[in-house]
Amino acid sequence: MSSALLPKPQMRGLLASRLRKHLIAVSLMSLGIILGFKFGVSEPRKRAYAEFYKNYDATKEFEAMRDAGIFQSAPPKKK
Template sequence: MSSALLAKPQMRGLLASRLKKHLVVLSILSLGIIVGFKFGVSEPRKRAYAEFYKNYDFAKEFEAMREAGIFQSAPPKGS
């Protein structure tokens, strides 16, 4: 009588039914991670680069590096 109360285990299609559920969960988690990375890392990085290069003076930076003697082909002024 106790065996009649227990449900029979699923013997066929167990892998397929589990895979469907896991693929749905995996897809949702993957999309969440992608969106989180885009708005949590990529967009702030783009804004930081844009802000940095908004007021960046290439010529001034080149002259500072040239005076420091970083370049071998461009000697400091006055040499």
């Protein structure tokens, strides 16, 4: 009588069916994390670097650092 109320447990293929479900779930979650990192971190960082280097003058920065006395091998210009 009690066997009619409870379904039989799955004995064969239980691991394979659970692994298949978990593999799909993990794949979708990792894809979401990858896309979130790309559009949440990488792309804003690329835009920030592009904006910074749009008006960056390396020669002017070097001259400012040299005049400040940062470099030992490049003494400041005499005025």
